[in-house]
Amino acid sequence: MTQALAAGGYPQGIKLGVDVGTVRVGVAVCDRDAILATPYKTLDRNPKKNSDVRVIASLAEELGAVQVIVGLPRTMKGEEHASARMATDYAELLVAELARRGMEVPVNLVDERLSSVTAHRNLHEAGMSSRNHRKVVDQVAAAGILQHAIDMQKARGADVGTRVGAPPEHRPSVAVPAAESTESRAEDQSRSQNTEGYSEPVL
Template structure:
């Protein structure tokens, strides 16, 4: 599953069991008080039998951090802790997602999507871009910039690195 976390919405994408094609799934409205968006996300992870989650980490063009980077990290960390509390063992990865939202905006404009549908779709398309890039990169055996989020105390995450793993049934 691909996840694009924003201030107002969270875009979700899934790929087929063979790990070939990422497709839009849903856009969730962020609920910063009740966190109902993460509750729905965890249910979708369970129902769709997701084996891995790739959350976009929006770094600056120079590779630096921003408030969006911190937000994505906190969201991924909370998701890992909540999945563990529900006894769901699904790895969550934070992966570099520079320009995925820009690419999503361009694709939707080129496709002639109306402004009414644009807001809902842009987050899903960004999630598709995150997931498709991850699946394609891993399939050819390359390293994907990012790291697995570990179950930890709030605001304590493992250091960024690159990862390369093999998936036999990447229903991500």
């Protein structure tokens, strides 16, 4: 599938936002013009069968999504701990599932500091009781992650976050000459540096 690209090289069209938790996964979607991110649904995390990963891949296929933004939980100092590793692993599973379906949909990890805090605050301001937050807070957080990503793409005129590759067991085992392999790694590192540096402002 050929994707339309903006001048800065980021995909244009419907995008999904994903907020990964140990128990639940929030999903959000934006319109084709990437103006507004909307909470879509909350999925139960199933680490054994990864049925939730397949649901997201099916949604991307159904909507014709051009990109998936997965929140990367960093500390306020910008450090990555267990939750960040979990989000990275999840993003890799999603890349593998999309590839299995023959879908070339990029998955980017994007800094999500304070997204859950902001989601709880927004729900409180909307008049929802704290007891009911659990039902929707993950998808609201996903919408916040996606909204900030699409806003930053437009503001910067470039993609944001870090592009995720499939985990090693899902990559094709093709022999690559050492020189070519070194050159490819250098290009991958350069691309990663070009899209890094995204962070959600402290509120």
